[in-house]
Amino acid sequence: MxxxxxxxVTKKFKSDIVLDDINLEIAKGxxxxxxxxxxxxxxxxxxxxxxLEPITSGDIKLNNKVINKKEPKxxxxxxxxxxxxxxxxxxxxxxxxYGLRIQKYKKAEILKRVDKAAEILELSSYLYKTPGELSGGxxxxxxxxxxxxRQPAVFLFDEPLSNLDSHLKVQMRREIKRLHRELGVxxxxxxxxxxxxxxLAEKLIVFNKGRIEQISSPIGxxxxxxxxxxxxxxxxPSMNFLKGKIKNNKFVISDNExxxxxxxxxxxxxxxxxxxxxxxxxxxxxxxxxxxxxxxxVDEIELLGxxxxxxxxxxxxxxxxxxxxxxxxxxxxxxxxxxxxxxxxKHIHIFxxxxxKSI
Amino acid sequence: xxxxxxxxxxxxxxxxxxxxxxxxxxxFIWPSMMAVWQSVQEGDPFGISSEWAYIYNFKDVFLxxxxxxxxxxxxxxxxxxxxxxTVFGLILALLVCRVKRFAYIYKILLIWPxxxxxxxxxxxxxxxLNPAIGILTEFFSLFGYxxxxxxxxxxxxxxxxxxxxxxxxxxxxxxxxxGLRSIPKSxxxxxxxxGASNFQRFFHITLPLLxxxxxxxxxxxxxxxxxxxxxxxxxxxxxxxxxxxNILVYKVFNDGFVGLDIGVSxxxxxxxxxxxxxxxxxxxxxxxxxxxxx
Numbered sequence: 001m002x003x004x005x006x007x008x009v010t011k012k013f014k015s016d017i018v019l020d021d022i023n024l025e026i027a028k029g030x031x032x033x034x035x036x037x038x039x040x041x042x043x044x045x046x047x048x049x050x051x052l053e054p055i056t057s058g059d060i061k062l063n064n065k066v067i068n069k070k071e072p073k074x075x076x077x078x079x080x081x082x083x084x085x086x087x088x089x090x091x092x093x094x095x096x097x098y099g100l101r102i103q104k105y106k107k108a109e110i111l112k113r114v115d116k117a118a119e120i121l122e123l124s125s126y127l128y129k130t131p132g133e134l135s136g137g138x139x140x141x142x143x144x145x146x147x148x149x150r151q152p153a154v155f156l157f158d159e160p161l162s163n164l165d166s167h168l169k170v171q172m173r174r175e176i177k178r179l180h181r182e183l184g185v186x187x188x189x190x191x192x193x194x195x196x197x198x199x200l201a202e203k204l205i206v207f208n209k210g211r212i213e214q215i216s217s218p219i220g221x222x223x224x225x226x227x228x229x230x231x232x233x234x235x236x237p238s239m240n241f242l243k244g245k246i247k248n249n250k251f252v253i254s255d256n257e258x259x260x261x262x263x264x265x266x267x268x269x270x271x272x273x274x275x276x277x278x279x280x281x282x283x284x285x286x287x288x289x290x291x292x293x294x295x296x297x298v299d300e301i302e303l304l305g306x307x308x309x310x311x312x313x314x315x316x317x318x319x320x321x322x323x324x325x326x327x328x329x330x331x332x333x334x335x336x337x338x339x340x341x342x343x344x345x346k347h348i349h350i351f352x353x354x355x356x357k358s359i
Numbered sequence: 360x361x362x363x364x365x366x367x368x369x370x371x372x373x374x375x376x377x378x379x380x381x382x383x384x385x386x387f388i389w390p391s392m393m394a395v396w397q398s399v400q401e402g403d404p405f406g407i408s409s410e411w412a413y414i415y416n417f418k419d420v421f422l423x424x425x426x427x428x429x430x431x432x433x434x435x436x437x438x439x440x441x442x443x444x445t446v447f448g449l450i451l452a453l454l455v456c457r458v459k460r461f462a463y464i465y466k467i468l469l470i471w472p473x474x475x476x477x478x479x480x481x482x483x484x485x486x487x488l489n490p491a492i493g494i495l496t497e498f499f500s501l502f503g504y505x506x507x508x509x510x511x512x513x514x515x516x517x518x519x520x521x522x523x524x525x526x527x528x529x530x531x532x533x534x535x536x537x538g539l540r541s542i543p544k545s546x547x548x549x550x551x552x553x554g555a556s557n558f559q560r561f562f563h564i565t566l567p568l569l570x571x572x573x574x575x576x577x578x579x580x581x582x583x584x585x586x587x588x589x590x591x592x593x594x595x596x597x598x599x600x601x602x603x604x605n606i607l608v609y610k611v612f613n614d615g616f617v618g619l620d621i622g623v624s625x626x627x628x629x630x631x632x633x634x635x636x637x638x639x640x641x642x643x644x645x646x647x648x649x650x651x652x653x
């Protein structure tokens with residue numbers, strides 16, 4: 001049974017469709033992450049669930065009750081904002097206690113809950129400071145504390161880590177994961193950062209232009225992207241794409257038979273895009289040439305430390321021919337070298353050029 | 360701190376600020392000094408001769424019943440003008456923030472009164488509330504109230520309060536509008552998710568965050584009501600009837616320039632200066648502690 005359920009949720013601003021027929025379920029205790037580029041409507045969706053934005057049509061259900069028309073305060077949700085939205089004139093304690101106070105909880109109960117939340121978040125020694133005296137990471141924790149003390153049915157996170165520096169980001173990411181594990185709460189988390197999404201999610205929802213592109217586990221999405229967009233958005237460096245045709249299970253660019261593919265559909269599909277990840281490309285040994293091979297010309301080499309990124313162009317193809325390789329060791333390569341690589345069939349994804357969907 | 364300079368010339372910078380300094384000395388500092396000097400002098404009405412009066416002018420002032428009455432009227436007047444101007448300015452700013460369409464028209468109309476010269480504003484209210492031909496006088500008479508600010512002390516008091524407030528609301532409105540705009544929307548959203556009603560959001564979030572603006576405005580309104588409403592009073596009531604609108608600044612003028620008692624008038628202006636200064640200092644000392652600056 002889903003705790004949070006969206007059924008055919010649509011949002012229009014005048015005639016612009018911002019969100020188009022969204023269907024989504026988050027199970028009790030699940031951590032769902034909505035990921036997508038800026039302006040794709042993911043924050044709007046979160047605000048609609050929170051009740052800060054009216055929906056045009058569809059149903060939002062929380063524990064099987066429709067909450068579309070309810071005021072934010074009656075929805076049993078908590079939200080962590082991107083800019084934290086801490087009350088600057090209140091101390092950390094007052095910030096966390098505010099919701100409980102408004103709802104007329106007993107003093108002892110408020111004290112107990114805030115103390116417990118502060119302990120979990122390691123904020124106990126900051127309770128009587130104001131947000132202005134705290135660092136970014138601490139403010140972030142106060143914002144989470146404010147959500148925790150209310151013990152809501154669902155936590156909504158709206159890009160909570162985007163104002164932190166990268167080091168703190170990684171730390172807070174783990175903190176959120178720990179909280180989720182310890183408290184077993186239901187979370188819907190919005191981010192535009194695919195690394196954050198991949199590392200946090202139990203259920204990953206990829207969003208683009210107001211539509212859901214794919215819902216799956218992070219690894220499912222990484223290994224079987226449902227569309228070109230998903231393939232390019234998830235994973236860094238991005239998936240490699242080549243545009244061409246398929247004839248007799250062969251991928252062809254302007255009469256150059258390049259690669260063998262597993263085309264399950266008819267033998268010759270016009271206009272396809274094939275995609276494969278940079279780490280699924282293997283260098284051929286000089287003595288032994290694998291079957292599914294390509295010749296690439298080296299353009300640029302980037303050393304990342306643990307990995308090497310090799311930017312190349314496919315030999316004999318003039319346009320849309322850029323391919324990035326990810327290797328684990330530094331190779332003796334230089335500009336304009338020709339290398340031979342093989343790409344195993346099972347790692348090649350085929351997409352329809354027109355719809356962008358996986359075939 | 361090292362200043363940014365384009366030339367090593369030591370005189371040019373002083374030349375640049377000279378006009379401002381000159382104006383300040385000529386119109387503010389010198390007259391103030393003269394007032395302090397005159398307050399301890401006893402002069403003839405023509406200003407030809409004077410002799411030391413020491414503190415006798417001040418003694419005169421504090422022993423005069425009309426001065427104490429004036430002081431009381433001024434405090435009452437300052438209180439009403441400040442409170443009404445602040446409260447109405449805030450209410451109007453809140454309403455304009457909620458308006459979705461044509462907000463700019465409301466804004467222009469609400470700021471307009473500030474562009475009207477005090478004297479013109481006063482004439483306007485004189486017309487509206489004239490005992491013989493005033494349209495509002497006519498309206499009051501529908502309820503059986505005979506409005507006449509020439510005769511009734513409280514009528515006179517309220518007409519100057521209303522005129523002063525009408526002018527000062529615009530100023531307050533403008534500052535509150537900017538203050539409200541600077542409160543992040545997400546704070547109010549967070550509060551509504553926390554379960555706060557409209558009223559709770561206003562009193563728990565908006566009002567505390569507006570406190571720097573409110574504090575500033577109360578200080579400015581007090582100074583305004585004590586000094587700048589001279590024009591309004593001069594046009595509408597000339598301090599009457601029976602001194603019911605004779606606020607301190609008007610009494611200074613009346614005693615000095617009409618009554619030609621320069622020494623006593625100067626003593627009053629020195630006292631007024633001290634009263635306002637101490638009012639503002641007290642506010643800074645006590646009220647500012649409750650102000651939250653972000």
